[in-house]
Amino acid sequence: MLLHGLYFSLLFFLTASTHLWLFCSLVLIGSVASDNVNNSTNARQKRLFSIFNVVTFKNDPCTTTGTGNLGGTCMTSSECASKSGSASGNCAAGFGVCCLFIVSEECGSTITINQNCTYIRNNGNPTPDMTAGQTCTFDFKRICDNLCQIRLDFRTLSTLVSATGTCGTAEDAVTVSSPFSSSANAFPPTVCGSLTGQHMYFETGTSGDSAGTLSIAKGTGAGSRTFDIKATYYTCDNLAKAPPGCTQYFTGQSGSFQSYNHAGGQLLTDQLYKNCFRQELGFCRLSLTESATQTPDPFLLSAPDAIAESTCDPLSHITVMTPTAAMACGGVLGKDGDTGPATVTTTSGSFEVGVRSLTAGTAGITGFNLDFEQVACA
Ligand SMILES: *[C@@H]1O[C@H](CO)[C@@H](O)[C@H](O)[C@H]1NC(C)=O
Numbered sequence: 067m068l069l070h071g072l073y074f075s076l077l078f079f080l081t082a083s084t085h086l087w088l089f090c091s092l093v094l095i096g097s098v099a100s101d102n103v104n105n106s107t108n109a110r111q112k113r114l115f116s117i118f119n120v121v122t123f124k125n126d127p128c129t130t131t132g133t134g135n136l137g138g139t140c141m142t143s144s145e146c147a148s149k150s151g152s153a154s155g156n157c158a159a160g161f162g163v164c165c166l167f168i169v170s171e172e173c174g175s176t177i178t179i180n181q182n183c184t185y186i187r188n189n190g191n192p193t194p195d196m197t198a199g200q201t202c203t204f205d206f207k208r209i210c211d212n213l214c215q216i217r218l219d220f221r222t223l224s225t226l227v228s229a230t231g232t233c234g235t236a237e238d239a240v241t242v243s244s245p246f247s248s249s250a251n252a253f254p255p256t257v258c259g260s261l262t263g264q265h266m267y268f269e270t271g272t273s274g275d276s277a278g279t280l281s282i283a284k285g286t287g288a289g290s291r292t293f294d295i296k297a298t299y300y301t302c303d304n305l306a307k308a309p310p311g312c313t314q315y316f317t318g319q320s321g322s323f324q325s326y327n328h329a330g331g332q333l334l335t336d337q338l339y340k341n342c343f344r345q346e347l348g349f350c351r352l353s354l355t356e357s358a359t360q361t362p363d364p365f366l367l368s369a370p371d372a373i374a375e376s377t378c379d380p381l382s383h384i385t386v387m388t389p390t391a392a393m394a395c396g397g398v399l400g401k402d403g404d405t406g407p408a409t410v411t412t413t414s415g416s417f418e419v420g421v422r423s424l425t426a427g428t429a430g431i432t433g434f435n436l437d438f439e440q441v442a443c444a
């Protein structure tokens with residue numbers, strides 16, 4: 067601004083005598099202002115701006131340049147260092163560094179998370195953690211106002227689970243809690259086993275120093291545990307936020323989703339949560355089909371048979387609103403009475419699949435692995 071002002075007063079001084087001068091100088095100013103940001107102009111812009119030292123930029127998400135191109139936050143290099151992050155690549159046209167946050171301390175005392183996009187890893191990761199009987203607690207600080215949700219992406223999560231799908235005691239337990247307590251359904255269930263690639267949202271509520279905690283309790287059983295979890299904070303106005311009370315949230319016209327620990331081949335006990343799907347423009351219903359991948363069994367919730375919908379309620383089941391039924395259970399996903407797998411389509415506007423499993427599990431009950439596809443409005 068100052069530079070341009072200077073230019074203009076200089077120009078006015080000169081314009082009295084020559085119009086050509088004005089024309090040429092304006093072109094010059096124009097080219098400074100509209101230069102595309104590339105390698106050569108970067109350096110020039112830096113020199114220009116450094117005279118006044120007034121560079122500001124938002125702490126936007128950025129992509130780091132190291133292995134895996136993890137997500138980082140754009141900040142000045144001194145800010146990144148003071149927050150114990152590591153700089154990995156540049157952002158903000160070279161004025162900032164892409165700052166990466168990883169915590170991987172030994173478990174014991176509570177570990178504070180106070181940066182968006184923090185990667186939470188077991189001590190020694192990628193080498194598994196062999197220490198049993200220890201709880202790792204991560205406290206998510208309320209890093210900003212208007213916070214609504216935190217999303218945990220299980221990039222890698224491999225922990226111990228019992229043969230019948232129970233978490234805790236000898237096995238491990240991954241549990242989230244938060245100050246938000248208006249609905250039991252708003253909390254994700256306790257999970258364990260093989261959860262790589264799965265995710266979980268939880269509500270943070272809007273007040274209190276802590277926005278929630280994640281505890282990874284390593285049971286007394288010997289074994290190896292590995293985790294690498296990305297934590298993303300969402301403010302209430304973020305469009306990527308899930309609807310309230312949705313533990314899993316899927317966007318896009320089609321995809322697949324699994325019960326927790328389906329990769330481990332065992333439905334977890336005591337689950338009560340919702341999978342939600344963002345209704346895409348022009349789509350009105352959701353169709354669900356068993357995955358073509360047959361191992362582990364893509365639909366086995368309570369017994370290896372087709373079961374009448376009317377008997378599902380007291381059994382482990384999924385809730386899915388269709389014109390003829392509201393639940394599905396047993397060993398086949400299909401319409402009521404189907405003896406083999408068949409596509410199930412929800413009623414108009416229903417984009418949710420609930421999950422309910424019993425507190426007592428049965429070994430060999432795999433849970434589900436379903437493909438979803440949104441159906442265009444008629
Ligand atoms: C920078 O951009 C200018 C014009 O936009 C172009 O002529 C030049 O080749 C670019 N330089 C590099 C290194 O990309």
Ligand SMILES: *[C@@H]1O[C@H](CO)[C@@H](O)[C@H](O)[C@H]1NC(C)=O
Nearest residue numbers: 103104105106107108109156
């Ligand atoms: C220019 O930028 C590209 C990526 O944007 C990078 O790969 C390349 O090394 C840069 N070249 C110079 C001369 O800085």
Ligand SMILES: *[C@@H]1O[C@H](CO)[C@@H](O)[C@H](O)[C@H]1NC(C)=O
Nearest residue numbers: 127137182210298299300301
């Ligand atoms: C956290 O990062 C994500 C992108 O990874 C971004 O969408 C979100 O707005 C950020 N949250 C906050 C609170 O800045």
